[in-house]
Each structure stands twice: as structure tokens, then as C-alpha cells.
Amino acid sequence: MATETTSFENFPIKYQETFALINVFEKQVEKFADQVYVRYYGRIENGKHGYKTLTYAEVDRVATNLACQWKNKVKGYKTVAFMADQSVQYFLCVLACLKLRVTFLALSPRNSETAVANLLAKTDCHFLFATNKYATLAQSAAAQVDGTTCEVLPSFDLVGRLRQPLNPLASKILDKHFSEKDIEQTCAIIHSSGSTAFPKPIRLSNRYLICGIQSIPRHAFSQDPSIAPSFGDVQLCCLPIFHMSGFMGSFNMSLVGGSNVYLPKFPPSAREVLMALEVNNGTHMLAPPLIIDQLIPSLNEPQDYIPLQKLKYICVVGAELDEKTGDYFHANKVNVCNVYGMTEINFLVGGDMRKVKENKWIIMSPMKAANPYIRWEPVENEPKQRALVVRGNCPALATGVSNRPDGDYDTNDLFMEIAEGSNQWRYLGRKDDTLAMKNGEKTNPVPMESAIRASPIVKLCTVIGEGRECTAALIELDKDHAFGCTPQQMMDEVYEAVAKANENAPSHSHLLNQMVYVLPFDFHLPHTDKGTVPRKKAIRMYSEVIDKLYTDFINGPAPAANASKTQQKSTATWTADEIDNYLSQAAAVVLHSDPNVFLKDPTSSLFDLGLNSLLSIQLRNRIAQSFDNVPQNFLFEHPNIESMRNALMGRSEEAQEDVVAKHYMETEEILEKYIRMAKRDFAVAKTNYPKDAKQTVLLTGATGAVGSFMLRDLLQSDKVKKVYCLVRGRKGADLMGRIRDAFSDRMLDSSLLQSDRVEALPMNLDDVYLGFSQEVYNRLKEEVTVVQACAWLLDFNQPVAHYEKECLVGFYNLIKFAYKEENPMHFHHVSSITATAKYGAVIPETPMARDPYVAMPMGYGQSKYICEHLMTYLAAEKNFPCYMERLGQVCGDSAHGAWNTSEQFPIMIVSGGTLMHAMPKLDTRIDWIPLNFAASAIAKIMVDTAADNADAPNAVFHIVNPQEVMWTDILEAMKQCGMKFREVSVEEWIKILSEHEDNPAYKLMSFYESAFNDLTDCPHWNTDKTIQTAPMLKDAPSFNKDLLNKYISYWRKEGFCN
Known part of the structure; x- marks a missing residue:
């Protein structure tokens, strides 16, 4: 060498x-x-x-x-x-x-x-x-x-x-x-x-x-x-x-x-x-x-x-x-x-x-x-x-x-x-949210934050720990809920939420109660409109609080502040049995165990009983409250009761092995539960579908943007016999009126609804019969050939457990409706690119390997991940034809320019281009797809696969715009439409926005700060296979001045852009 x-x-x-x-x-x-x-x-x-x-x-x-x-x-x-x-x-x-x-x-x-x-x-x-x-x-x-x-x-x-x-x-x-x-x-x-x-x-x-x-x-x-x-x-x-x-x-x-x-x-x-x-x-x-x-x-x-x-x-x-x-x-x-x-x-x-x-x-x-x-x-x-x-x-x-x-x-x-x-x-440091901790381990704080925020007493929280010995949390309470509690009840609920977060986290990521700081009521965490807390900003705001939190934890409280001199003196006269009892009680509190477990065999290593490097700090601090000169590495040197007692009495023993506790992911637990149910509930289906039969479709989400356009396309198809629209509402309510309003708002042809080919039915997916009588349920089960589950809760703040209650229970009931031992219905689901966004630079049109890491770390994306894997299992193992359409960011339709004025990008374009006269510079690709092309592609996939047998490897489609553009092309289109503005850094754009409280974008300022980070390093979703089935996708226009002019015209009609 x-x-x-x-x-x-x-x-x-x-x-x-x-x-x-x-x-x-x-x-x-x-x-x-x-x-x-x-x-x-x-x-x-x-x-x-x-x-x-x-x-x-x-x-x-x-x-x-x-x-x-x-x-x-x-x-x-x-x-x-x-x-x-x-x-x-x-x-x-x-x-x-x-x-x-x-x-x-x-x-x-x-x-x-x-x-x-x-x-x-x-x-x-x-x-x-x-x-x-x-x-x-x-x-x-x-x-x-x-x-x-x-x-x-x-x-x-x-x-x-x-x-x-x-x-x-x-x-x-x-x-x-x-x-x-x-x-x-x-x-x-x-x-x-x-x-x-x-x-x-x-x-x-x-x-x-x-x-x-x-x-x-x-x-x-x-x-x-x-x-x-x-x-x-x-x-x-x-x-x-x-x-x-x-x-x-x-x-x-x-x-x-x-x-x-x-x-x-x-x-x-x-x-x-x-x-x-x-x-x-x-x-x-x-x-x-x-x-x-x-x-x-x-x-x-x-x-x-x-x-x-x-x-x-x-x-x-x-x-x-x-x-x-x-x-x-x-x-x-x-x-x-x-x-x-x-x-x-x-x-x-x-x-x-x-x-x-x-x-x-x-x-x-x-x-x-x-x-x-x-x-x-x-x-x-x-x-x-x-x-x-x-x-x-x-x-x-x-x-x-x-x-x-x-x-x-x-x-x-x-x-x-x-x-x-x-x-x-x-x-x-890292660009992403992963916390690289002092011990070389890494923590993903996002699922932990989601679990904590699920508690009604928590308004906002952030988990920290970059370069530190352990994790910590800053929590802002929900005042309305907290004011109905005593101080002790408040902390009990907070600690219960923390315990929930720890259940699915690796042991090295666990939050200890003393590392949880609850902000006084007059103090607040910075946050986006989505409820996420910018971690680095929060750390800067509360740096002194955080430093003290860690200092007190690592060094432990001084004995003089926690015990009288008489108490400290008394420990010096304790017998071996008394010390054993004290240590066993302390270990029991930290490890949530019975003290007799440690007394029964005082030579057993506490690391083999669940102690780890994080909990060892907590236990050491408890011991230091009653004994002087307890070093930081005390538990590593003396890992069992007998060794600790001898050390405290002036003798020493050999150390033992360390065993780290297990961790478990909630998303996989929910998925595993539904797959177990599917194994039990469904036999392998027999299929022999007629090739030229017309289809009867059951559609959820028909009043939404994508659903209403999809309904329009299905009714225009000569391959569709009838569409049943499940609409949330009571029996007897004007459900069809809600669909007509959705068509009218989006300038769709309402005459299509004046036909017996479309029928609105009240929906309650939480009911095993979907809210119908058993007679209607059985009739529809014989009549319907294709199901499209388009409706879904869109709330990025909610954890996956919330989505199980709100969406997955009903989703599984819908699957049970679609299943038959012979020729089950073709089951479709409008999934999301958030279910696969973390896979890598290029996302293939195939089912993903079973790894929740590929989904965005939020309940919405994780719930879509669960749906995809459950459907893949059904297709592969039960011969049940299930199809997933992964939908990306949708912009307004290309015919009439109808784009909801309450969405973040219309607000940003109008506010930046006509009020602030400034737009942020971003280096990212844009694959926004016009609403009408997205819906048409999905509808085409539904009718063209209706006679196919189950084929899990080929059951995934990507509904994104194959004609990607850069953010700079968006800005150029705005200029070509007459908007005059400077191109400024993201930081400067946010600063300008912060000075104009009357700007419609002001209320979304925190959201934009977060969104700009999400727009970088956007993956590319392959569309080659999807285009073969739905060729209109390749004709979707990329974002240009002609498209933007239509959107501006629509916004002006709505009084949004004057």
C-alpha cells in the first residue's frame, strides 16, 4: 500500500x-x-x-x-x-x-x-x-x-x-x-x-x-x-x-x-x-x-x-x-x-x-x-x-x-x-426530517408526531433529537379541550398520547415523559395550515427551553434539590436488602414492570429485561436523587441489581449484555389485520367474464371534482349500461340534486343526468349493507359489475388510525360487496401518488414491495398504501380483479378552465401575479394533469378492463401528466398572460407575503413554506403502460399560457381575479 x-x-x-x-x-x-x-x-x-x-x-x-x-x-x-x-x-x-x-x-x-x-x-x-x-x-x-x-x-x-x-x-x-x-x-x-x-x-x-x-x-x-x-x-x-x-x-x-x-x-x-x-x-x-x-x-x-x-x-x-x-x-x-x-x-x-x-x-x-x-x-x-x-x-x-x-x-x-x-x-445535517441522533441511530419523527396529535388535548407538536442523546417533544395544547381539565388531567392525557406514539416507534426513538415540554397557554409553536410544525424554526424559537430540557435530563436533578440532607445521609446507612428494594422499585417504574421481577434474580441484566441506552439515563437519574456521585455510564458498568448495590456500597461487579426493545409500525399492523380478514372472508374466485357485455358501475365520490367528471365520461360511454352513485346523505334527501349542483359548478352537461341510466343512492359505508336494506344490497350485488371507490377523506393532518376509522372500514365493506365466488365485480380505487412518493426517483407502474417507507409519512398516503396492498393481495391470491389508479396533482379542466379558487395554487398564481407582483423561484418538475383528462383516463381504464381476469402485476395505472414542465414554465406562462412580477427567492416571497395580511394567500403562508420543500426532488411516475390503455393521457396539455388563460377567465367569472 x-x-x-x-x-x-x-x-x-x-x-x-x-x-x-x-x-x-x-x-x-x-x-x-x-x-x-x-x-x-x-x-x-x-x-x-x-x-x-x-x-x-x-x-x-x-x-x-x-x-x-x-x-x-x-x-x-x-x-x-x-x-x-x-x-x-x-x-x-x-x-x-x-x-x-x-x-x-x-x-x-x-x-x-x-x-x-x-x-x-x-x-x-x-x-x-x-x-x-x-x-x-x-x-x-x-x-x-x-x-x-x-x-x-x-x-x-x-x-x-x-x-x-x-x-x-x-x-x-x-x-x-x-x-x-x-x-x-x-x-x-x-x-x-x-x-x-x-x-x-x-x-x-x-x-x-x-x-x-x-x-x-x-x-x-x-x-x-x-x-x-x-x-x-x-x-x-x-x-x-x-x-x-x-x-x-x-x-x-x-x-x-x-x-x-x-x-x-x-x-x-x-x-x-x-x-x-x-x-x-x-x-x-x-x-x-x-x-x-x-x-x-x-x-x-x-x-x-x-x-x-x-x-x-x-x-x-x-x-x-x-x-x-x-x-x-x-x-x-x-x-x-x-x-x-x-x-x-x-x-x-x-x-x-x-x-x-x-x-x-x-x-x-x-x-x-x-x-x-x-x-x-x-x-x-x-x-x-x-x-x-x-x-x-x-x-x-x-x-x-x-x-x-x-x-x-x-x-x-x-x-x-x-x-x-x-x-x-x-x-x-440532513435535508429531510430524519433525526440523526448522537448514538448513531436515526428517528423518523413524523409518525410519532401524528400519533401525539391524534389526542384531543394536543393542538400542535414537534419531535426533536438531531445530534442529541434522545428524542424530546414540544407540545402546544388545544385550549378548548384543556380548559375543561385539571392540570393533572392535562398531563395524564399528554403522557397517554406520548405512550401511543412510543408503541410503534423503535426503542431508541421513544419519548420519555420528562423530555416532553408543554408550552404555556400564551406561547405557540410555528405551524403550517396543514398543522405541521417547521422543526428548525421551532428549535430556534425555544432553544433555551430545549437546552435546559436536555441538560436537566442528562445531568439529572441535583440531590440537594430533590432530597433532604437527612434522606441522603440515611441512604448511606441502608442495608443491602434496603438498597435492593429501592433499586428494584426504581427499575420497575422506568420499565413499567413488577419490582419482584428484579428481586427474584438480582444478577439478571436489566438490559435483557427491556432497559436500553435511553431508559438507562432515566434510571440513572432516579438513583442519583438518593445517592451521590452516580456517573452517567453507571448502568452500563453495573447492569443488574446486585452489581449496582455493590457499587453503591463501595464494591463492583462485571457488566452484562444489552438487549434493545422491539418496535412496530402501525400502518403494517392495520394492513396485516385486513389481509388476515381477507384470508378468512374470501375464497379463490372463479372467473369467466363475457367479452362484450355492458357494464353497471357503482361509483363513490360523484359530487367531487374527479368523481363528477368521471360520471360524465361513464354516462357518455356506450359500454356502460347504468351508474349507481353513492352519495353521503339520508334516505329521502335530494341526492341527485347534489350531483346536478356538482355538474353545474364544473360546467358539465347536466342533461346527462336526466336519464334512468344514473341513480343516486344514500351511502353509509360503515354499515355492512352500505346503508341499504338487505334486499336492495342483494339486488345491487347481482346487478353491478364494476365498483369505483373514488371518495376519500382529504386531511393531511390525520394519522393512519383516523383513516382506518373514517375510510378503511367502509372500504373493506365495499370490497365485500364487490366480491362473489364466481365473477366478482371489477374493483377500482383512485389511489394517490402519496402512496409511493418515497419509493425513489422513478416510480414504476407496478405494485410496490410491501414496505411502508414508500408512502408519504402521513395518514392519507399510508391509508392509500394499505388499500393498494390489500387489493394486490386480493388480485394475486384470491383471483379478485382489483385495479389502482394512482392520481397526482390535478389542475382545472382544459375545456372550461374550472379550477377551484380555494386551492393553494390558484390562490398563489393570482396573489403573486396580480397583487404582490412577485413569484418564488423553484427548481422542480410539474406534472399537473387537467381534471378532465385525469377523469377520462380513469373511466377508460374501468370500462376497458371490465372483462379481464385478475392480473396483479398489471393492475396499477399512473394518472399524471406525461408532459412534464418546469416551474419556470409556469412563471413564463403567467408572464405571457399579462402578469407582471419579479422572480424572487422563496424566503423573500414569504417575507413579502407576510407584510400583506389582506392578501388571500396570507392565510396559507405557513402552508407555502412547507409546500416549497415538498416540491423539490419530485419523483417521476412512469405512464407508458397507462397510455396504452388510456391513450388520451398522452394528449393532456402541459401547463402553458393557453391553459392558464382559461383558468384566469374562469376565476374572473367567479369574482376571484379582477
Whole structure:
């Protein structure tokens, strides 16, 4: 490794020549056979424990024998999953799978059962190894995926395996031939943390991994060859293998003949980290910020720093190290630096690893090999900020992660260059809502906020936690509801809402009650008209409150403020039993458990009973109220009642393992419930549809914009015999009059309604008979051939649980109406692009993989996601023809220009173009489709598929405008229509609007602030298949001056634009 590298292709170990990661490793084994490669904690002589070693040859022999043993077990499986705690045994199992040439799926034990099953399904993995500790979780998850085998591994007898010679048939059992075909083969799958929904599998090719294991060492070498890993060096990696950094850290020292240290447990205590470095003479270290933070309380004497000062560098990965913490270590001559990367892109940007630095330690620069493959894109309205984008041809890019049409990958991360042209950067944070927390975990706050807002006492809330130890919430109460409660009742309702939010959140995201701040009644959170709170603005407004919230939580209340001197003194005289009782009571409160659980077995680790790093802070603070000098890492050092008692009485014990609680997603829970119902309620249908029969349609939503145009088109079709319109209202009400009003408002031909081909019926979808008598229900069931479920609640503020009550119950009743054992009705649903908007840069016209991450994080989009997957299940498994029309943003019709004047874009165009004389500059695509073309396309799909059998893969259609334009084209059309205005930044436009309270757009000001963010990075929805069935879609006009002139004329008639 003696040459500097300027691209990944020129790394010393070239993926173009070595082909596969396991081939690289085995070549290094040949080179360093007798050198130490693994240092692990285990039993040594006289029953004591200490660090032992394995040579390269020993590691390879054990792994080879294990691979030979597993050969027949995994035969026929392309992917093998593994669930276990971090250990040297884990690494040996990784090597065994790589030798078997199967893809290794590393599963975090932190996942819920449903999340594990989801990962197995998404990766087409049907074989799962698990250790006994996780047997129940693994077996339950495997049982949810058809054809999946779970094998529980026996205890790993490493001593016994070391005595075994190499299997004499190994060369015949294992395939040692490698070629160029292996370069792009998926070698391993590492999954995301599940912060946004279910964990997302990320496929890592041999190319990616061969580049990745060299990235950090080459970055160090380019700055100072003396600090780069070299022969005999020892690395301590404080991350598990199921993290990308841990996986890379298991292999990178093999490049130079170095060794890796495997800690006795995860997460390790500060004492274990320092001991591992000291005993093994560590030279390099990889760790997340949380581990670095936890070292500080253990550094009390000058000699305590020595193991850290001896290190050439500590690479902080997973999240950015706090600047004050880094400054503290550098002041004490400990060389820490941040390294930026993510599983999708590898390590691409790193800090200055030299002990004598040119710039402050927190400044980073791109790795030399990465420079040709990255670009820094300007951020609108933020002249000093840049977004990092990785080119699609980067060898360090994971397989299939592109999120842009050109194949590039937008990291969604923001940086600031310290001086123009310097190529030296400071990391700023994420563009999206994901909170990157101090422990390296990530939290999606949006579902939690939705759950909290569902409480009637909560008006607004925001969940925060970026760069912090845990999440926190700021809550504004609904005054009308709160004034009817006592203060205690108010807080009880708030905490109940918080508990609901925690139910479906990962354990590392859980909100603790003391981290919930309820604003006084005269204070308010900033918010949009949709009820969302701009997080950064709220943080700025309440920065002092937030800082105090975290300071009080982390440091804990001072004993003097919470207990009298007499009480503190009395604890010093407590007996062991009294301390045990106190600790058990405290643990019971934090863990919501029975104190006897902890008293029964005081040696059981609290981490195995549900404690995690977040709850450990809470429990530590409780203990600190009664005992002096309780350090921050107390629970990590003393994880059971007996150990804590001994420490408080002046004695110490060994720490135990940590187990993290499960999380569960509400959207998937609701979907799973309906699929279970569908399995029970419907048999596989028999179908033989007549080809030329006329259709009788049942339509919901006929009084809405899309529904009324759809009704017009159905009545104009000679393929439609009759349309029944379900209209919300009582029996005897003038339901047809409501439909006539809808036609009149939109200038549709009302004469079409003067026919017995259309009939309005009162609707109550919550009733099993839809509000009809059983006789009418049965008659319609025999008569209707096509159902279109167009009506849906449009309230972006409501969570998915609200949509279940308001929409999904009725939706399922409508499905039951449409089902028949022979020739069920063709069932259609106007879905939404919000059900798939998070899929990626290009959305295919197909059902999505079952992953709620693809839906927008709001109840509306999630409810549409549930509908789509339920319908896909029915089509695929029950032979029930179900069709989804994903509808995008609709603008007014192209014939008469009828566009509702209460919608945000008409208000914006008129207000900006004629009142403010200013319009915001945006860089985004627009695929707005005129109302009449959207409805015609849907109606055409309905009648043209009415004789088709169920075909799930081809049952999705995209109703968006294939003729996309840019926002700049919208502005040009406005100018061509005579509007005169300046083009200003979004920030300036909002500022101008804020100064004109009489402007119609003023009341939507907060909404526009939010909407402008949503308009960036808009995906592209494919329409090729839809156009084949509904060719009029390709004739939909793009937004231009002719279309806008019609809208302006309509608005003038309505008195809106004068």
C-alpha cells in the first residue's frame, strides 16, 4: 500500500483483478498465515478470562470447516440471514457464508419480528441462522415468510473447532474459482435502522466491499503514511458487524497484516474499551459518538488517557461527534476525527487524521479516490450550503440505490465549505426530517408526531433529537379541550398520547415523559395550515427551553434539590436488602414492570429485561436523587441489581449484555389485520367474464371534482349500461340534486343526468349493507359489475388510525360487496401518488414491495398504501380483479378552465401575479394533469378492463401528466398572460407575503413554506403502460399560457381575479 490513489479503480487491491471479497481475504491469509488476526475475550487459564488470539490461518481454517459443514444446509439458497450478538464467532460465520458464495444478510437483533419477516421477504431470503438467544424472534419471523427455514445454532465451541484439522475435501466442496462475473454479485446485505419505516435492505457488491475496506486506510495514507494501518497494527472496532462500519472494520486490517479486537459484549462499557486498548496495544479505533462520550467519565487520572493517546487515530462513524467532545479529547492529546459515509455510498469524506492538523479537527475533505465521483450542488436560498451528490458510476456505490433519473445518488446531506474553493467541508445535517441522533441511530419523527396529535388535548407538536442523546417533544395544547381539565388531567392525557406514539416507534426513538415540554397557554409553536410544525424554526424559537430540557435530563436533578440532607445521609446507612428494594422499585417504574421481577434474580441484566441506552439515563437519574456521585455510564458498568448495590456500597461487579426493545409500525399492523380478514372472508374466485357485455358501475365520490367528471365520461360511454352513485346523505334527501349542483359548478352537461341510466343512492359505508336494506344490497350485488371507490377523506393532518376509522372500514365493506365466488365485480380505487412518493426517483407502474417507507409519512398516503396492498393481495391470491389508479396533482379542466379558487395554487398564481407582483423561484418538475383528462383516463381504464381476469402485476395505472414542465414554465406562462412580477427567492416571497395580511394567500403562508420543500426532488411516475390503455393521457396539455388563460377567465367569472 505504498502509492497514493486518486480513484477507486487504482486502489492497491483492485476489484477488477481480485473479483470477490472472500478471494481478497484468502490471498491475505496466504501472505500473513502465522500473524495474529483476531483478538477476542474468553476463558484463559485457571478459570480466569482475558484476551486470546487467532492467527490468519486459524481463522481461515475454522471458517472453511464451518462452510463445509453448512454446505448441504444452505444448498439451493441464494441468501442466508444471520441473527446473533457481535462476537468473533459472528465473524467466522460471515466468512463461512462468503466461502459458500451465498449472499450474507446481516440482521440486527433490535428489529421487531415483523421487521425481520419484512426483510426476509424483500431480499427473497428463505434460510435464517440464529443463536439460541434470538431463537424465538427468528423462528416467529421465519414462520411469516412462506418456505423459510430457521436453524438455531448450538453453542459455538471455538476451542474444539481449533483442534480440528482442515477438512480434506474442502477444495472439492467449496468453489474457489472467481471471475469478472463476481464483481457485481451481491456479497452482503446490510439494512437501514428502520427509522423511516421497516428497515431497508441495501445490497453490497464485491466491488463495493473491496473499495470500502480500503477507503479509510487510503485516506489516512494520503495524509500521512505513518498513521495508516500497517503490519502488526491492532484495531478496535466498537460497532457490530450488522452495521456497515462494523462489517468493513472486520476486514480492513487484513490488508496490511494487522489484527482486530472483538469486545466481550455490546454495547461495551468504558472500562471494557480502555482495557481492550491497553491489553492489546491498540493502534486504531472505530466507534460511534456515543461510545466516545461514555469514555469521558472514566478518564479521571492522567494515566487513564494513555491507551487513547497511543492510538494513531480514532475514527468516529455513524454520526458526527459533538464539537465540544472532540475539543476535549484533542486538548488531552487524543486524536479523534469524523468520517462521513452511509451504507448506500461507503466512506467518501473524512477528517484530518494527522495528529498535527492544518484545520480544526471537525473539518473534513473528500477522500482522494472519491473526488471524481462526487459533486456539491447549490442549495436554494442557502448560498453557503451544498448538497452532496454521488455519481451513479462511483465504484463505492451500493447496488440499486440510485434515487435520481440519471442514476446518481442524492445523499440528502448538507455541508458548508469553510472557504470557497478549499474543498474542505463542515457537515451541517440532513435535508429531510430524519433525526440523526448522537448514538448513531436515526428517528423518523413524523409518525410519532401524528400519533401525539391524534389526542384531543394536543393542538400542535414537534419531535426533536438531531445530534442529541434522545428524542424530546414540544407540545402546544388545544385550549378548548384543556380548559375543561385539571392540570393533572392535562398531563395524564399528554403522557397517554406520548405512550401511543412510543408503541410503534423503535426503542431508541421513544419519548420519555420528562423530555416532553408543554408550552404555556400564551406561547405557540410555528405551524403550517396543514398543522405541521417547521422543526428548525421551532428549535430556534425555544432553544433555551430545549437546552435546559436536555441538560436537566442528562445531568439529572441535583440531590440537594430533590432530597433532604437527612434522606441522603440515611441512604448511606441502608442495608443491602434496603438498597435492593429501592433499586428494584426504581427499575420497575422506568420499565413499567413488577419490582419482584428484579428481586427474584438480582444478577439478571436489566438490559435483557427491556432497559436500553435511553431508559438507562432515566434510571440513572432516579438513583442519583438518593445517592451521590452516580456517573452517567453507571448502568452500563453495573447492569443488574446486585452489581449496582455493590457499587453503591463501595464494591463492583462485571457488566452484562444489552438487549434493545422491539418496535412496530402501525400502518403494517392495520394492513396485516385486513389481509388476515381477507384470508378468512374470501375464497379463490372463479372467473369467466363475457367479452362484450355492458357494464353497471357503482361509483363513490360523484359530487367531487374527479368523481363528477368521471360520471360524465361513464354516462357518455356506450359500454356502460347504468351508474349507481353513492352519495353521503339520508334516505329521502335530494341526492341527485347534489350531483346536478356538482355538474353545474364544473360546467358539465347536466342533461346527462336526466336519464334512468344514473341513480343516486344514500351511502353509509360503515354499515355492512352500505346503508341499504338487505334486499336492495342483494339486488345491487347481482346487478353491478364494476365498483369505483373514488371518495376519500382529504386531511393531511390525520394519522393512519383516523383513516382506518373514517375510510378503511367502509372500504373493506365495499370490497365485500364487490366480491362473489364466481365473477366478482371489477374493483377500482383512485389511489394517490402519496402512496409511493418515497419509493425513489422513478416510480414504476407496478405494485410496490410491501414496505411502508414508500408512502408519504402521513395518514392519507399510508391509508392509500394499505388499500393498494390489500387489493394486490386480493388480485394475486384470491383471483379478485382489483385495479389502482394512482392520481397526482390535478389542475382545472382544459375545456372550461374550472379550477377551484380555494386551492393553494390558484390562490398563489393570482396573489403573486396580480397583487404582490412577485413569484418564488423553484427548481422542480410539474406534472399537473387537467381534471378532465385525469377523469377520462380513469373511466377508460374501468370500462376497458371490465372483462379481464385478475392480473396483479398489471393492475396499477399512473394518472399524471406525461408532459412534464418546469416551474419556470409556469412563471413564463403567467408572464405571457399579462402578469407582471419579479422572480424572487422563496424566503423573500414569504417575507413579502407576510407584510400583506389582506392578501388571500396570507392565510396559507405557513402552508407555502412547507409546500416549497415538498416540491423539490419530485419523483417521476412512469405512464407508458397507462397510455396504452388510456391513450388520451398522452394528449393532456402541459401547463402553458393557453391553459392558464382559461383558468384566469374562469376565476374572473367567479369574482376571484379582477
